[in-house]
Amino acid sequence: MIQDSRFRNKESEIVKKDPISYFLYPISRKSEGFSLVEMLVVMVVFSILAIVTTQTLVVSLRSAKKSESIVVVKQNVDYAQSTMERLLRNAQKITVCSATGGDQIDYLDENNTTGRFRCVTSGSDRYIASGSAAIVRLTSPEVQVSCGSVFKCSLNPNPNVPPSIEINLEAVLAGLGTGLEGAKVTSSTKILLRTY
Numbered sequence: 001m002i003q004d005s006r007f008r009n010k011e012s013e014i015v016k017k018d019p020i021s022y023f024l025y026p027i028s029r030k031s032e033g034f035s036l037v038e039m040l041v042v043m044v045v046f047s048i049l050a051i052v053t054t055q056t057l058v059v060s061l062r063s064a065k066k067s068e069s070i071v072v073v074k075q076n077v078d079y080a081q082s083t084m085e086r087l088l089r090n091a092q093k094i095t096v097c098s099a100t101g102g103d104q105i106d107y108l109d110e111n112n113t114t115g116r117f118r119c120v121t122s123g124s125d126r127y128i129a130s131g132s133a134a135i136v137r138l139t140s141p142e143v144q145v146s147c148g149s150v151f152k153c154s155l156n157p158n159p160n161v162p163p164s165i166e167i168n169l170e171a172v173l174a175g176l177g178t179g180l181e182g183a184k185v186t187s188s189t190k191i192l193l194r195t196y
Contacts, residue, residue, distance in 0.1 A: 069173040069183035073143055077169050077187050080128045080138035080145075084117050087130075088165055088191050091115075094155055097165065101149025105165065119147035128169070139171065146170040162192045 088094075088107060095114070096106035104118035117138075120129045126145045128138040139145055152166040170186045 066183055070185065072140075073171050073173050073183050073185040076139045076143040077171050077185050081167060081169060081187055081189055083130065083138055084128075084167055085189060085191050087115060088117075089194055091193055092195055094153055094163060094165065094193070097151055097153035097155065099153055099155070101152040101168075103147045103150050105151040105153070117151070119145055119150045121147050125174075142174050143171050144174045162194070165191045165193075167191065 087109060088105070090110045091107040092110060092112060093108045094105065095108060096104065104116065106114065106116045109115050115131070117128065117130055120127055120135065124144075125141065126147050127141070127143070128145055128150075129135045130138055146169075150168060152168070154164045154166075156163075166188065167190075168186075168188045170184065172184050
């Protein structure tokens, strides 16, 4: 009985000092600390939360890198394709081009000057280049182009149909390829010559 009255006196003093904390976290004589099982459960829960958070962050960073890769490759492919399209559309004549698909096309521009587009392979570097005497790169060194059947021509169509050129470009970011952070961009266009 004496112990109960002492405990009640302490309890009433605590309630008087901080009544809100007492009702949220009441003091009982039985709770003296956490058991080993409770500590392990808390550690497991925090470990799972840490793993999930880390995985989410990694996936987010990879997605951002992939989006960045797609933008770089797409800009290079679009630039090369628009340059070729503009110059070939105004060409007087296509002089060299494969009907089944190749990596080079020669043409005479509107000023009767010889021009050329080709897919150049130099070691592990593959890019689209312009020019007949001096080679001018149309794609940056950070982009690798698949050199195969890039240009395909239909030069002997019907008399009322202009010659057509198909340009098929496929490119990836150098070093990343098509992996988790890499990006593969494919673009195709068909050009009809204005003069025929």
